[in-house]
Amino acid sequence: MKITSSDILHTYGSIGLNMDYAVRLSVRLTDDIKKEDIIRATELTAKRYPYMSVRMTHNDSEIFYEKNEEKVAVINTSERITLSGAESNYHIWAVAYYNDYIHLDIYHGMLDGTGMYMVLSTLLYYYCNIRYGLTDHTGIRTLDDEINPLENADPLENVPSLDEIPKPRFDEAFSLIRDAGLTRCECKVWDITLDESEFVTFAKGKGVSPGGMVSLLIARAIDRLYPNRSKPLGSSYIINARPMIDANETIHNCVNTMRLDYSDEIKILSLEEQAGAYRKIIKECSTPQYVMGVNAVTVTSNRMRLKAPEIEGKIAEFGKALMGGQRLFTFMVSYIGKWKYTSVEKYITDFKTHVPEANELLIELAAVGGKFYINVHQLFEEDCVIHEVMKELSDNGIAYEMSGPMVNDRAKCKYDFG
Numbered sequence: 201m202k203i204t205s206s207d208i209l210h211t212y213g214s215i216g217l218n219m220d221y222a223v224r225l226s227v228r229l230t231d232d233i234k235k236e237d238i239i240r241a242t243e244l245t246a247k248r249y250p251y252m253s254v255r256m257t258h259n260d261s262e263i264f265y266e267k268n269e270e271k272v273a274v275i276n277t278s279e280r281i282t283l284s285g286a287e288s289n290y291h292i293w294a295v296a297y298y299n300d301y302i303h304l305d306i307y308h309g310m311l312d313g314t315g316m317y318m319v320l321s322t323l324l325y326y327y328c329n330i331r332y333g334l335t336d337h338t339g340i341r342t343l344d345d346e347i348n349p350l351e352n353a354d355p356l357e358n359v360p361s362l363d364e365i366p367k368p369r370f371d372e373a374f375s376l377i378r379d380a381g382l383t384r385c386e387c388k389v390w391d392i393t394l395d396e397s398e399f400v401t402f403a404k405g406k407g408v409s410p411g412g413m414v415s416l417l418i419a420r421a422i423d424r425l426y427p428n429r430s431k432p433l434g435s436s437y438i439i440n441a442r443p444m445i446d447a448n449e450t451i452h453n454c455v456n457t458m459r460l461d462y463s464d465e466i467k468i469l470s471l472e473e474q475a476g477a478y479r480k481i482i483k484e485c486s487t488p489q490y491v492m493g494v495n496a497v498t499v500t501s502n503r504m505r506l507k508a509p510e511i512e513g514k515i516a517e518f519g520k521a522l523m524g525g526q527r528l529f530t531f532m533v534s535y536i537g538k539w540k541y542t543s544v545e546k547y548i549t550d551f552k553t554h555v556p557e558a559n560e561l562l563i564e565l566a567a568v569g570g571k572f573y574i575n576v577h578q579l580f581e582e583d584c585v586i587h588e589v590m591k592e593l594s595d596n597g598i599a600y601e602m603s604g605p606m607v608n609d610r611a612k613c614k615y616d617f618g
Contacts, residue, residue, distance in 0.1 A: 201264060201266070202208060202265075203263055204354035204452055205354050205356040205357050205502065206355070206356045206450075206452040206453040207309055208518070210520075211467070212518035213518040214309060215519070215523055216517075219305065219558070220612045221309055222307055223307055223553065223555050223610055224304070224305050224609055224611060224613035225551075225552070226302070226553075226609075227302045227303075228301050228549045230300070230547050230549060235297075235594070237330045237331045240330055241327035241341055244326045245319065246271075247343060248342060249341075250347070250546055251295060252350040253269075253282075254291075254292060254318070255267075255284065255292070256292060259511070260510060261466065261510060261514075262514070263511065266336065266454070268289070268290055270289035270290065272291050272293065272295065273294040273295070274297070275287070275509075275537060276298045277433040280292055280609050281612070282426060282614050283614070284613055284614045288611075289555065290437065291305060292306070297376060299425055300325070300549075303609075304319065308548045310451070311453065312440075312452070312453040312455050313564075314536050314537075316440065319339055321341070321486020322342060322540070324340050324548075325541070326342075328543075332547065334543060334544065339540060339542075339558075340541050340543070350447075351388055356499050360494050360496070361496075361500045362496055362500045365439055370432075370434060372527045372528065373433065373434035373528055374430075374434070375424075375431075375530065376422070376531075379426075379430075381578035382581070383580055383582060384581075385580060387557045387577055387578070388578050388581075388608075389577050389578075389605060390603070390606075391549075391573070391606075392573070393573055393574075393600065393602075394571065394572040394600050395603045396567050396571050398599070399598060400567075400572070405611060406472050407476050408482075411565055412475065412478045413480050414565060415460050415478065416462075416471075418589055419436070422531070422585060425585065431526070432463065435460045435529055435533060436456050436457050436529040436533070437458050437460050437535075438535070439456070439460075439486065439537075440454070440455060440537055442456050442493040444486060444488045445492060455462070457555055458481065458482065458486075461479070500596070505517040505521065517598075531560070531561035532561070533561045533565065534555070535564075535565040536566065538567040538568075539551075539566065542547070545569045548569045550571075551569070553575050554608055555610055560578065560580060561576070561577070561578050561579075563575065
């Protein structure tokens with residue numbers, strides 16, 4: 201099975217940067233996890249997503265997937281595991297559990313956050329069905345459904361190539377390490393929890409989405425630390441693009457990335473006016489026309505890089521492309537959207553999203569079970585930014601709980617392309 205257009209940059213690029221490109225979705229339930237129940241739930245989930253039972257391999261010219269008949273691994277641990285190696289039976293996903301936590305460790309090269317939520321909802325449904333007798337699977341993919349071929353179809357496969365690729369629209373952004381001089385280190389993660397209703401009311405009261413508000417508050421925090429910059433303070437805001445391109449079934453990477461600049465013109469405005477400026481940009485960058493235009497550029501660029509004759513050349517080219525894209529953003533914010541699988545929600549007491557270090561500062565958002573989760577990942581030692589973010593929350597009357605810092609516990613990935 202070939203690497204599809206939506207996944208090419210993620211796969212080759214992360215390997216080129218030697219990045220462990222996996223996500224850990226950690227769900228805390230109301231009771232300790234039963235071994236036999238989570239094993240059975242994993243087996244049923246694997247049957248529901250047969251196209252994910254693969255192992256990554258390669259020849260001299262390309263990376264691809266082949267069928268993997270081994271069982272998906274279920275591991276009793278809270279520690280980091282390794283995907284695509286012996287520990288996971290060479291699968292690109294696995295399930296870990298410890299005490300009352302279920303951890304879904306999954307390779308980001310094939311799925312984006314929305315696709316991962318689909319798999320996670322199935323896993324949680326089957327576990328709660330076996331453990332608690334839950335029968336409501338509204339909106340959740342189960343073995344009662346016929347598997348739609350569009351689930352494993354890539355909406356970008358048929359995007360035509362452009363005759364000419366436009367030049368980048370944005371200048372290189374202010375960097376917290378290269379420009380501010382913060383000390384690079386291994387990834388540190390903080391987990392922040394807010395009341396969902398209160399935060400959504402606050403954000404919408406200012407006229408912007410919750411994700412847009414988080415982007416704005418973090419930009420304000422960084423600006424207070426480094427007000428005199430020679431480069432723009434630009435953030436990447438990543439959202440689910442399926443609704444814009446009519447691709448709601450796919451599990452593959454299907455996101456829209458936009459840049460929100462905290463410019464001098466925005467800086468002098470009130471918080472409400474700043475929120476309005478961000479809302480305008482988000483709206484303009486969320487149209488089908490804009491999303492398809494961005495995707496057309498991405499697909500055309502990827503096809504050009506694929507022309508490298510040997511696998512080493514492809515990995516190098518995509519690695520450079522992924523690194524170049526990172527330089528366009530001071531930080532990244534990713535928001536899949538509110539959890540929509542309500543039948544399992546009553547069993548969830550905590551939710552964490554720990555992701556690859558694709559930027560010096562990366563923030564993952566989730567809204568599950570009445571709580572709004574902000575997971576902050578940073579690649580620098582100093583705690584000055586997180587302290588300013590905390591101040592921004594407090595100054596705006598937003599109550600929060602926070603834990604960390606901790607070492608990023610998302611899975612390692614075993615790449616054998618040397």
